[in-house]
Amino acid sequence: SAQKDYKLWLQYEKKTSSQIISGYISNIKGIVVLENTETSKIATNELQTALSDMLGSKIQVTVKTEENNTIILGSKSVLSPEIEKVIGSDFDLINDEGFIIKTVSVKNKNHIIITGKKDIGVLYGVYSFLRLIQMNKPVKNLRIVDAPKTNIRILNHWDNLDRTVERGYAGFSLWNWQKLPGFIDQRYIDYARANASIGINGTVLTNVNANALILTPQYLEKVEALASVFRPYGIKVYLTARFSAPIEIGGLKTADPKEADVANWWKNKAKEIYNRIPDFGGFLVKANSEGQPGPQNYGRDHVDGANMLADAVAPFGGVIMWRAFVYSEHDANDRAKQAYAEFVPYDGKFKDNVIVQVKNGAIDFQPREPFHPMFGAMPKTPLMMEFQITQEYLGFSTHLVFLPKLFQEVLEADTYQKGKGTTVSKVIDGSFTKTKLTGIAGVSNVGNDLNWTGHPFAQVNWYGFGRLAWNPNLDSEVIADEWLRCTFSNDENFINPIKKMMIESREAAVNYMTPLGLHHIMDTGHHYGPGPWVSNLSRPEWNPVYYHKADKNGIGFDRSKTGTNATAQYAPEVEKLFDNVETCPEKDLLWFHHLSWDYKLKNGQTLWNGMALKYQEGVNQVKNMQNIWNKTEKYVDEERFKEVQMLLEIQYKEAKWWRDACLLYFQQYSGKELPAGVEKPS
Ligand code: GCW
Numbered sequence: 001s002a003q004k005d006y007k008l009w010l011q012y013e014k015k016t017s018s019q020i021i022s023g024y025i026s027n028i029k030g031i032v033v034l035e036n037t038e039t040s041k042i043a044t045n046e047l048q049t050a051l052s053d054m055l056g057s058k059i060q061v062t063v064k065t066e067e068n069n070t071i072i073l074g075s076k077s078v079l080s081p082e083i084e085k086v087i088g089s090d091f092d093l094i095n096d097e098g099f100i101i102k103t104v105s106v107k108n109k110n111h112i113i114i115t116g117k118k119d120i121g122v123l124y125g126v127y128s129f130l131r132l133i134q135m136n137k138p139v140k141n142l143r144i145v146d147a148p149k150t151n152i153r154i155l156n157h158w159d160n161l162d163r164t165v166e167r168g169y170a171g172f173s174l175w176n177w178q179k180l181p182g183f184i185d186q187r188y189i190d191y192a193r194a195n196a197s198i199g200i201n202g203t204v205l206t207n208v209n210a211n212a213l214i215l216t217p218q219y220l221e222k223v224e225a226l227a228s229v230f231r232p233y234g235i236k237v238y239l240t241a242r243f244s245a246p247i248e249i250g251g252l253k254t255a256d257p258k259e260a261d262v263a264n265w266w267k268n269k270a271k272e273i274y275n276r277i278p279d280f281g282g283f284l285v286k287a288n289s290e291g292q293p294g295p296q297n298y299g300r301d302h303v304d305g306a307n308m309l310a311d312a313v314a315p316f317g318g319v320i321m322w323r324a325f326v327y328s329e330h331d332a333n334d335r336a337k338q339a340y341a342e343f344v345p346y347d348g349k350f351k352d353n354v355i356v357q358v359k360n361g362a363i364d365f366q367p368r369e370p371f372h373p374m375f376g377a378m379p380k381t382p383l384m385m386e387f388q389i390t391q392e393y394l395g396f397s398t399h400l401v402f403l404p405k406l407f408q409e410v411l412e413a414d415t416y417q418k419g420k421g422t423t424v425s426k427v428i429d430g431s432f433t434k435t436k437l438t439g440i441a442g443v444s445n446v447g448n449d450l451n452w453t454g455h456p457f458a459q460v461n462w463y464g465f466g467r468l469a470w471n472p473n474l475d476s477e478v479i480a481d482e483w484l485r486c487t488f489s490n491d492e493n494f495i496n497p498i499k500k501m502m503i504e505s506r507e508a509a510v511n512y513m514t515p516l517g518l519h520h521i522m523d524t525g526h527h528y529g530p531g532p533w534v535s536n537l538s539r540p541e542w543n544p545v546y547y548h549k550a551d552k553n554g555i556g557f558d559r560s561k562t563g564t565n566a567t568a569q570y571a572p573e574v575e576k577l578f579d580n581v582e583t584c585p586e587k588d589l590l591w592f593h594h595l596s597w598d599y600k601l602k603n604g605q606t607l608w609n610g611m612a613l614k615y616q617e618g619v620n621q622v623k624n625m626q627n628i629w630n631k632t633e634k635y636v637d638e639e640r641f642k643e644v645q646m647l648l649e650i651q652y653k654e655a656k657w658w659r660d661a662c663l664l665y666f667q668q669y670s671g672k673e674l675p676a677g678v679e680k681p682s
Contacts, residue, residue, distance in 0.1 A: 004637055005451035008194050009463050009486040012053040012134065020136060021055050027069055027112065027139050030060045034074030038232035039119040043073055043126045046193075050130045068109045073126070075119045082106045083113060090145050091117065097201070097234070098147025099125030103140065112142060120201075120234040121147075127197040135485045146471075149429040152319070152355070152384065152439030153469035154202035154238065155195070155446075156284065161214060166207050167390050167527075169397035170447030170454035175205060181225030188226060191446070192233035198466025203230065204238040204441075208286035208323065212245035215269060224276040236281035238321070241309060243285065244293035245269075256298035257308035266312035274316040282318035283309055284357070284441075289326045302342070303349045310351035319437060321384065322350070324358045324374060327541065334557075334564035335541040336362040340373045341569075348380035355382040355437045360410045362566075363547075365393055365443075366519040367510045370578070370588050371410050373569035375424045376417030376432060384439035385410075385428050389461045391445065392527055394509055397454025399651045400625065400644070401509045402502040404464030404476035411472045416571035425472035440469040455647055456640050459487065460502070477503060494635035501628045504621060510587075512618025512655040516611055517556070517591035520547040521662065529654065530661035548590070550669045554597055555607070556590035567592060597670040609675040611666070615659035616678045622648070622655045656682075 004011065015021050028051060033044045044061060051059040065072065065080065072083065076091060086104040094100065099116040114125040128146065132139055158166040159173035174187055195203070205223065206214050213219055227237040246252040246265040256262055273280050287294025287305055295305030306322040313320065327338040339362060350356065356378070361369025365388040375383060387407055394401045411425040422432055430438040442465040445453050453459050464479040480502045484495050513530075514521060521544040523531030535545040548555055559566035560579045567579040577583050578592045586602060589595070599607040626648045633641055660681035663674065674680065 005456060005640060005643075006190075008452065008459055009483055010050075010194065010197060011487060012050045012130070014056050015054055015136075024051075024055055024133060024139065025057075027110075028055075028059060028071060029069040030062045030064075030067060030071075032062055032065050032067075032070045032072045032111075034072065034078040035119060037119045039123050039234065040073065040075075042193075042196075042232055043114075043119070043123040046123075047071065047073070047126045047130065051133070054133055065111075066107070066109060069111070071112045071114060071129075073114050073122055075115060075122055076117050079113075079115060080106075083111075083115075087113065087115060090143075093145045094121065094147040097121055097124065097199075098145070099128065101125050101129050101142050101144040103142045112139065123196060123234065124199055131482065131486060135482065136490050148199055148201075148470045149472060150384075150438040150440050150469055152202055152281075152321075152437070152441075153200050153466065154204060154281075154321075154439060154441045155200060155389075155444040156204045156208070156386070156441050157444045157446075158207040158209070158390070159205065160207050160210055161219070165447055166209060167388075167392045167443070168445070168447050169390060170445060170452060170458070171449040172447055174446065174448055175222075175226065177219070177222055180222035184225065184229060187448070188229045192230045192235055194452075194462075195235055195466065196233040198463055199470040200466045201234050202236045202238055202281050204240060204284045204321075206240045208240050208284060209290075209292065210240055210242065212242040212248040214239055215241070215245055215273075216249050217272070220273060220276055227277045227280070231279065236279055237277060238281035238284055239273075241266075241283035241285050242293065243287045243295070243305065244297075254298065255293065257295050257300050257304045258298070263308050263311065266309055270312040270316060270318065274318075278316075280313075280316070280318060282313050282320055282353070284321040284323070285309065286323050286325065289323065301346070303346050306354045307349075307351045310354045314351070314353050318353065320351075320354045321357045321439070321441070322354055323386070324356050325364075325386075329539040329541065332540040332546075334559065334566055336559065337564060337566045337569060340377065343374060344377050346381070347378040350381055353437070355384045355439055357384045357386045357439075357441055359386045359388075360407075363520055367394055367506075367513050368406070368409075368517070368587060369519065370591060371413040371415065371424050373566075375413075375427045376415030376422055376571065377569070379417070379433055380435075382430065382433060382435040382437040382439075383427055384441060385424070386441045386443070387465060388443040389445040389465050390443050391458070391461075393522055394513075395651065395654065396528060397445065397449075397458050398647055399509060399654070400455060400457045400502075400505050400648060401461075402457070402464075402476070402480060402505045403461040404468060404479045405503060405506040407464065407468050408474075408476040411468065414574070416573040420573075422571075428472055440465075440472070442466075442469070456644055457502070459483075488640075489635045491635055494632055497628045498632065501625050505625065508618050508621035508625065508655075510618070511614045511621065512658045515614035515618070516586060516607075517588040517593075518548055519591060520544055530658045530665075532662055532665045548666075549594055550666055552669050552671065554595050554599070555611075555666065555669070556594040557592070558594040559592045563594065597672060605675075606672075608666075608670045608672045612663055612674050612678045615663055619652070619655045619659050619679070622652045626652060 090100045099121040163173040244255045246255045250265045288296040310320045324339045327335045358374045415422045426432045460483045480499045521532040523529045567575045597608040601610040
């Protein structure tokens with residue numbers, strides 16, 4: 001039912017095996033709660049209702065610590081000395097958001113302790129414990145010690161105040177500004193709960209392109225109401241700061257960051273916000289990017305702008321997330337090089353509470369991009385990752401594409417900036433920069449659709465983002481496994497094929513959209529479907545032809561030293577790897593090289609034939625996904641089964657559309673026949 005879709009990965013389905021139930025019940029006779037904070041109440045309620053639902057009988061909450069086989073909930077400061085002693089040095093292994101789940105024996109009684117340094121750790125521990133039960137895992141002799149590896153684990157909503165969502169494909173914005181602050185939609189609470197269950201601890205409510213109105217008292221009152229809902233779930237609210245706000249809502253003549261009036265305006269604005277929201281997270285800023293205002297309008301630079309804002313929020317512990325997504329039409333040579341060129345010289349110049357937010361690749365959330373060369377190139381500056389969870393270039397919420405696979409590929413990439421093993425994840429978790437501020441942002445795919453994300457399988461992209469933000473080293477296969485069990489079923493006959501389908505889905509999308517390093521060949525504006533022929537846009541670097549550069553001699557963007565030399569922005573080892581067409585991974589081939597149609601691929605095929613076969617492979621993979629899904633009817637509720645079935649049918653049709661459109665278009669240049677095995681366009 002629609003309700004199932006709504007419940008996301010928190011289904012808490014009743015166990016059907018009485019053996020499994022009695023196994024759990026023997027270890028869980030009741031819940032003992034040691035503290036009474038808002039967060040602790042949420043943890044208790046979640047644990048009690050989830051256990052009662054899954055085990056089919058009410059698990060009681062008591063205060064009697066002397067009973068046997070209870071779960072004891074409480075943060076470090078409220079534990080009895082005996083319990084604190086048995087937890088012992090495990091507390092040294094976690095930070096303030098971490099948790100410990102441990103089976104202990106105290107005065108001859110067994111307990112499962114769920115604790116942390118703070119009550120939020122207890123809440124995270126409860127979700128982790130419930131996940132074990134959701135997955136039918138044993139809860140005997142537990143010792144789980146876990147803590148997030150990044151500080152800021154945040155969703156970026158590209159939500160406008162009129163409730164449209166830029167690049168949002170799941171309905172309108174969740175935030176009902178008109179009814180706030182008086183009306184608290186249950187959905188806000190459910191949103192907070194879903195985020196807390198995967199460790200997300202921040203949310204930017206407004207679009208990076210949004211206007212400045214959100215910073216006026218009328219709106220701040222509404223923001224305050226949302227912040228109060230989210231607070232006990234460990235979630236801080238952040239806002240976008242439009243750089244020209246002092247002019248638009250402040251009545252000033254300028255937004256020059258070096259003007260005292262401007263700096264003061266921001267200081268007062270920060271004070272006003274913190275008066276309402278003492279734990280306000282800070283600002284996210286898109287400046288001098290795609291026409292947005294910024295310090296460069298006044299002859300100042302990113303450092304001037306970011307540091308001025310940083311000073312305004314610093315007294316309150318706020319941070320500035322300053323985006324590095326910049327490119328200019330005045331440098332049409334290679335857009336991929338511009339952010340690095342502009343930002344790397346600023347290394348070490350930003351204030352301590354500034355973190356620079358960098359997209360995973362240098363162009364724009366393409367189905368595949370090599371990792372952004374800024375990662376590892378600014379050792380004295382905290383950099384945070386910006387992933388896109390919403391599928392702007394990956395089939396919106398119509399195509400099934402499992403993004404944790406993409407995220408993992410980027411996080412595992414080796415920058416070599418401090419020798420082998422300097423992976424992007426080590427830049428992100430701060431072990432490379434040794435900076436205190438760390439973070440991962442995900443552009444949210446959530447809207448007011450009944451199922452939150454449009455496609456039932458797009459829920460896993462939200463889930464997986466949160467899990468990877470918590471632990472950037474997590475394997476995407478583990479994420480798929482967890483999510484499937486918590487969302488659908490523990491039946492191996494379902495899990496195994498569907499997991500495989502999910503894991504392959506990302507490569508399938510790359511194959512039928514942009515194989516072999518092709519990129520940015522989607523249609524204009526909406527970015528849906530193929531458009532490699534588009535060449536008439538006002539800015540050269542918006543045109544797909546700028547990226548594929550196909551002509552009768554070949555195809556691809558030469559970013560090697562014979563071309564734009566973008567490869568020189570990477571560490572020498574990586575530069576060499578990408579620069580040499582022999583060693584450049586074939587998945588990135590046309591990103592870095594312009595090659596003749598007869599160029600021989602590793603498998604002996606010509607580039608033209610190999611490309612055509614990749615497009616066909618993508619189509620075949622989607623067909624295969626359909627076959628796999630069609631066999632799952634008996635494991636899935638009818639509604640979700642049918643939804644996914646219909647969506648896969650559209651995806652199949654559109655995979656063929658991509659294949660046919662791209663191959664017919666490129667064929668004009670290659671002048672070659674399609675190889676055997678590639679279906680003729682119908
Ligand atoms: O991905 C592109 C999008 C814009 C977006 C911009 C950005 C929010 O097409 O819609 O604007 O990037 O990230 O700033």
